[in-house]
Amino acid sequence: DAKTTQPPSMDCAEGRAANLPCNHSTISGNEYVYWYRQIHSQGPQYIIHGLKNNETNEMASLIITEDRKSSTLILPHATLRDTAVYYCIVRRYNFNKFYFGSGTKLNVKP
Amino acid sequence: GAVVSQHPSWVICKSGTSVKIECRSLDFQATTMFWYRQFPKQSLMLMATSNEGSKATYEQGVEKDKFLINHASLTLSTLTVTSAHPEDSSFYICSARDNPGDQPQHFGDGTRLSIL
Numbered sequence: 001d002a003k004t005t006q007p008p009s010m011d012c013a014e015g016r017a018a019n020l021p022c023n024h025s026t027i028s029g030n031e032y033v034y035w036y037r038q039i040h041s042q043g044p045q046y047i048i049h050g051l052k053n054n055e056t057n058e059m060a061s062l063i064i065t066e067d068r069k070s071s072t073l074i075l076p077h078a079t080l081r082d083t084a085v086y087y088c089i090v091r092r093y094n095f096n097k098f099y100f101g102s103g104t105k106l107n108v109k110p
Numbered sequence: 111g112a113v114v115s116q117h118p119s120w121v122i123c124k125s126g127t128s129v130k131i132e133c134r135s136l137d138f139q140a141t142t143m144f145w146y147r148q149f150p151k152q153s154l155m156l157m158a159t160s161n162e163g164s165k166a167t168y169e170q171g172v173e174k175d176k177f178l179i180n181h182a183s184l185t186l187s188t189l190t191v192t193s194a195h196p197e198d199s200s201f202y203i204c205s206a207r208d209n210p211g212d213q214p215q216h217f218g219d220g221t222r223l224s225i226l
Contacts, residue, residue, distance in 0.1 A: 032212050038154075043116075043220045044154070044217045045217070046217075051212070087153070094211055094212075096159060096207070097144070097156060097159065098144070098215055099156060100154040101153060102153050
């Protein structure tokens, strides 16, 4: 599976949009982009995933560039409870395993 | 939505004992479950893939005799840390997926294992 690169940490003001980037320049055509987050001492929580179209759900939006080499997770109105480590994972269709990278520690500040 | 439950959430035991951790899919059937381990301030490391009715497959470097996995039903996988030592202290997390294709994995809340 393609490797992902994320910044180690980011800050965001409460109430503002948090935009978390992920680089996956070696992604192939049948690989999906998944986003999870992990709040301290809990299991990862699924946020959203997509293949090539932008996706939105009640938690976030996922913007994938046209060449699919990078993506951005958008939390539209960050709250203090969104402070967590966010992981971007690339996995091919119908493949079982997820391999986690180092993720981005998002700090939402009042 | 899909819920994965782990038990216990926290366990402390003496060195040399064996510890069993359960992972259950509560509202779906999972032919495949996964076990991860996470050390403080590090990312999750995939240990093994648990397959219902067959042997688990282990990632490179993971001792299969140390970490015994049993997946006896479509809703339950167990991880047994045998003859545990302090270096086995870690956060163990399981996950499961209900359908193939592009569906995401769902994770349990993890088990904090401390070996004295």
